[in-house]
Amino acid sequence: MPDEIDRVSEQWFFLQLAAIIRARIERGEYEPGTLLPREPHFMQHYGVSRGTVRKAAEELARSGHIRRIKGRGNLVLPPQDWH
Amino acid sequence: MPDEIDRVSEQWFFLQLAAIIRARIERGEYEPGTLLPREPHFMQHYGVSRGTVRKAAEELARSGHIRRIKGRGNLVLPPQDWH
DNA sequence: ATAGATTTGTTCGTATGTATA
């Protein structure tokens, strides 16, 4: 899992980004109970727009890896919540 | 005026949708000074893409039924603005 | 208590690529 967006890949940016962040969560690099880095962090680090970061976050919320909290951030969930 | 898209009709989806919304405005179901339902509402309710909803909105803006305001929504205009 | 900053949420604007009729 390369830790950057492949811009010539067939796969959409937001799915690539979701896979990257999901892998980091599952490796324990983002700990349950803590907040993910903010949207601007991912925008700058991966060179994508806020919309793309947010679509990736939607994917991670769908798969139970994070819970999105308005005004606070994206809460990393423990393995038992993943699906 | 059936309140859904006729998918086998000769007429384009965006023109059908514009006619549906225009009729609702003219019947007073969407009141002047209020905002139309958001783009995602129409996408889901009529089963069309955002592009189609936006083309319908362009038609309604052209005919003076709404004014489109970035970041806020589509403002319903009073009868004297229709043309 | 409140005023401002931070952060996610919402919404319209624009561009591009693909598929279809």
Next chain:
DNA sequence: GTATACATACGAACAAATCTA
């Protein structure tokens, strides 16, 4: 060949919830 329709992606502005000084 052209126009419609769909989806991704980026940009800009406003709204709401939360946190902080």
